[in-house]
Amino acid sequence: MQQLLQGTFGNPSSDHWAGQQARETVEKARCQVAALLGCQPEEIVFTSGGSESNNQALKGVFFAAGKDGVHIITSQVEHPAVINPCRFLERLGAEMTYLPVDGFGRIDPDEVRRAIKSRTTLISIMHANNEVGTIQPITDVARIAHEHEVLFHTDAAQSVGKISTRVDELGVGLLSVAGHKMYGPKGIGALYVKKRRQFQPMVIGGQQERGRRGGTENVPYIVGFGRAAELAIDNVRDENTRVRKMRDRLEDTILRSVPGTMRNGSKRERLPNTSNIGFTNVEAEAILLLLNQLDICASSGSACTTGSVQPSHVLTAMGLPPDLARSSVRFSLGKYNTDDEVDYILEHLPVVIRRLRGETEIPKRPQRTAQDRPT
Numbered sequence: 001m002q003q004l005l006q007g008t009f010g011n012p013s014s015d016h017w018a019g020q021q022a023r024e025t026v027e028k029a030r031c032q033v034a035a036l037l038g039c040q041p042e043e044i045v046f047t048s049g050g051s052e053s054n055n056q057a058l059k060g061v062f063f064a065a066g067k068d069g070v071h072i073i074t075s076q077v078e079h080p081a082v083i084n085p086c087r088f089l090e091r092l093g094a095e096m097t098y099l100p101v102d103g104f105g106r107i108d109p110d111e112v113r114r115a116i117k118s119r120t121t122l123i124s125i126m127h128a129n130n131e132v133g134t135i136q137p138i139t140d141v142a143r144i145a146h147e148h149e150v151l152f153h154t155d156a157a158q159s160v161g162k163i164s165t166r167v168d169e170l171g172v173g174l175l176s177v178a179g180h181k182m183y184g185p186k187g188i189g190a191l192y193v194k195k196r197r198q199f200q201p202m203v204i205g206g207q208q209e210r211g212r213r214g215g216t217e218n219v220p221y222i223v224g225f226g227r228a229a230e231l232a233i234d235n236v237r238d239e240n241t242r243v244r245k246m247r248d249r250l251e252d253t254i255l256r257s258v259p260g261t262m263r264n265g266s267k268r269e270r271l272p273n274t275s276n277i278g279f280t281n282v283e284a285e286a287i288l289l290l291l292n293q294l295d296i297c298a299s300s301g302s303a304c305t306t307g308s309v310q311p312s313h314v315l316t317a318m319g320l321p322p323d324l325a326r327s328s329v330r331f332s333l334g335k336y337n338t339d340d341e342v343d344y345i346l347e348h349l350p351v352v353i354r355r356l357r358g359e360t361e362i363p364k365r366p367q368r369t370a371q372d373r374p375t
């Protein structure tokens with residue numbers, strides 16, 4: 001990336017040697033991303049990230065349908081980058097079905113089957129949830145979509161690089177990837193588009209990305225993303241056992257040692273790095289504030305909904321009462337976390353919770369007598 005930012009300025013669309021050099025680096029990255037997803041390089045469209053990929057998938061289908069109109073099936077626990085484009089398309093006349101989820105955040109494939117109508121054009125169900133980590137039964141939904149000849153999109157921004165996301169195994173027609181969720185740079189991503197799929201580009205311009213996204217490619221970021229994809233292949237196999245162990249130790253110890261706590265989401269059908277825990281009678285925002293003072297970075301909801309006062313739509317859809325949803329904190333671990341850091345959280349978190357529940361006094365400053373005062 002550094003080399004490309006500092007001295008290799010060719011535009012991949014130029015025919016001279018500098019352009020060709022840039023083109024080669026982009027095509028190498030395309031192969032790296034394709035290898036991670038188990039698809040052909042031509043099936044990868046580079047985008048600015050997960051949000052753009054989701055917007056392209058949903059709006060592309062809508063605008064390709066023309067006056068026949070569309071019916072899209074999705075779920076109530078999707079990321080805002082799916083839910084909000086869906087609401088937007090609804091205002092433009094699309095018919096939407098937002099499927100409910102069970103207490104673990106899973107949709108029921110039979111409900112997908114029941115929701116399909118003759119004008120159903122797209123099913124969009126996320127692979128893994130960003131707030132609770134719950135993994136959806138994607139292959140079952142893919143089978144149903146295939147039987148009814150409906151295009152199937154999955155938002156895999158959260159799962160790529162953490163669990164297997166080979167498109168041939170998942171059986172999807174469209175799949176969204178976000179570079180920064182797999183240690184790539186921010187502001188780059190991809191949309192997998194199965195070959196021979198009808199495709200209406202959203203960014204209309206030149207013939208870049210085989211006419212599927214106009215505009216000069218973000219060469220340095222694409223190259224960084226490609227390298228991250230290459231490294232992620234090993235992560236999916238090895239690193240995540242270590243991350244999973246750390247996550248389980250963190251979660252099990254909190255649930256055991258802090259009273260009034262519960263896990264939100266599925267214990268097993270879940271990403272290896274995510275833990276979402278409810279702390280009764282404490283506001284998540286207060287917990288996060290005190291954790292932040294201890295240099296512990298955790299969150300509630302998704303980064304994209306921070307600042308809103310609404311309780312998480314994911315936890316609410318799972319049946320949590322609003323007060324419990326507002327008391328839930330998400331811990332996300334990664335390959336750069338250590339066991340020492342888990343120990344550090346386990347040392348401080350119980351104290352933070354006791355303090356916020358008013359069970360421990362806030363330590364008073366030692367009283368100073370006149371003699372103690374500095375002169």
Ligand SMILES: *Cc1c(COP(=O)(O)O)cnc(C)c1O
Pocket residue numbers: 048049050051052054079081126128129130155156157158178179180181187189
């Ligand atoms: C982060 C995320 C997105 C958005 O990706 P950006 O690259 O930030 O645009 C979409 N869906 C899910 C599930 C995510 O976790």
